[in-house]
Amino acid sequence: MELRLDRFVLTKAVPLAISRGTTATVTRLRVRLIHEGIEGQGETGGFETGHRAYHLEPVEAELRALAPALAGRDPADRQALEPLLTRLSPPARCGLDLALHDWWGQRLGQPLWRLWGLDPTAVKPTSLTLGLGSVEQVLSRLERWWQQLPARRLKLKLGSPDGVDHDRALVRAVTEALARRGQAQGEALELQVDANGGWDLQAACRLIPWLAEQGVVLVEQPLAPLADPEADTAGFAALDLHCPIPLVADESCWNLEDLLRLAPHVDGVNLKLLKTGGLSEALLMAGVAQRLGLDLMLGCYSDSALLNGAAAQLLPLVRWPDLDSHLNLVDDPFEGPPLEGDRVRPSERPGLGVSWKEG
Template identity: 30%
Template sequence: MQIQAHSHLIELATPFVISRGARTHCHVVRVTIQYNQWQAIGECTPYPRYGESVESVMAQISAWIPEIEKMSPFQAKQRLQTMPAGAARNAIDCALWQLIAQMEQSQFPAPFFDISPTIETAMTVSIGDVETMAKQAREYAQQGATLLKVKLDAEQVIEKVAAVRQSAPTCKIILDANEAWAELDLDELFTMLTQYDIAMIEQPLPSDNDSKLADVAHPIPLCADESCHTAEHLSELVDRYEMINIKLDKTGGLTEALELETRARALGFSIMVGCMLGTSIAMKAALPIATRAEIVDLDGPVLLGQDVENGLTYLNGTLSL
């Protein structure tokens, strides 16, 4: 095999704002694997929250290439699972899934997975003032979106949720605090939010402080994101969350994501599949999880100024191959 990695800087259509800050560009790393007549590409998005950068991910991949290149794709896929989970492993793992599908005379996700022809995906309302968030929610609803993911910090939570609900009265709404609610009274806040028909709340507390959730009533289901990377984290989450958010950049690829999904369901968790900002290359790799998930948040390409050629089709709040 021949393996190469390159970084790409992609401008966003509009600034993307969450509780940890704003972004105007998406910086991804793509891995290309050449094996005989076949060529495959995997993509990852290094995430500073997890101590990753483009430079660190590129260095990891470069360190692994001399060993992996000597192997067959099947051997490399197995060896890769002994490497640390994270964005670097994800890019290689997803490229290998695609490569092996080609070797089977098919195109990923076939022949390994049957994918629903259309999948409902959340459309993301990023943090802004009350009026701006209401306007974005209204526009999404008018475009046909049926599921909204509302990013929030600790400021004016109720006012912003109320405005979004009023602007999108028929949409399913999930909230994402990105660990920002440590200083809020969660018992009171969760109770107040029930009047707005919220389907789920994602990661209200920092991952190193979420043990407190075991002592807080959950009138609205809670979803672990930053607190859940791989299957080994599940045992700590049982009394704190009802759902987990599977992201391939956290699990280190589809191989571990499938294991995480299986073990999570055995423990009674519902499944959300999410993404970092990225192109359809990254979103396609997550479709085997998305086709079975209760909540899907794979709208990364919608937020970009330009997606890759032959990307996923996004229409009326759904995605399709």
């Protein structure tokens, strides 16, 4: 088994502003595993959540240091490889885990969703993200999405550094725009909000009932994630008492342990493959969430079609898809996953179903 690593740059058509800052471009790492003439590929890179941060250079160094241990091994022997993966950081593990899954699916000639027995027709429309900005900027971004896609589910970023009054102004403007379009089209449009940890408990308890009155259907990560799991859980427990709409944990939920501690206090969790360390943990978390009655969101960072194509394999299990980052790129080097209207679908092709664009 040979490991190859290549960097590539992704540029957003519209920079994304959230409560922690603005992103316009990122550098990512393509992870390639080659064995018996089959190449599996994965994607990884740096990211931060407010209480944890990973950078590209150390992630790449982890994978390069692991390369000699992979030589002579068979990627199909996943159990024997597991001790090597468990010592990696989540983003490093993600890149390798995706490449192993891609190789496995290609060897068997099947997409992962079929190997897992999932139903690709049970896929809901993805949400499209509206970053922070002035009211005029946010409405302009909304119109741009509508020129590109049906965009029936919108996710509005809140937690503005300009304060909760600006958050309220954004919600009013967007809900009015959605109501006008919905009335013209004869269908209801859905608004979600994501504070990315931008509120304190007092502000969240004040705002969330008001958001419900405006017709917002869910609130994601209202409070800043905390490194202390007990304190982090206590924040969600206190907030749950004042939350009349579904409460979803994102930055606070990385793995199965986090899902279990948060489950009594939230209605759903956001699975992002860079946080979970790839598809293996994400699939396990999805199964446990289903048994616990938790709904799932499936999200992304500044990911290409490769990482989102990997995540798309899980879409039949997800209530709130949020795989839109590759739809906002001007230089995505990958083809896939399929897009039908505002539905991102898992590919019919083997493995992750994503290919590198020639040239």
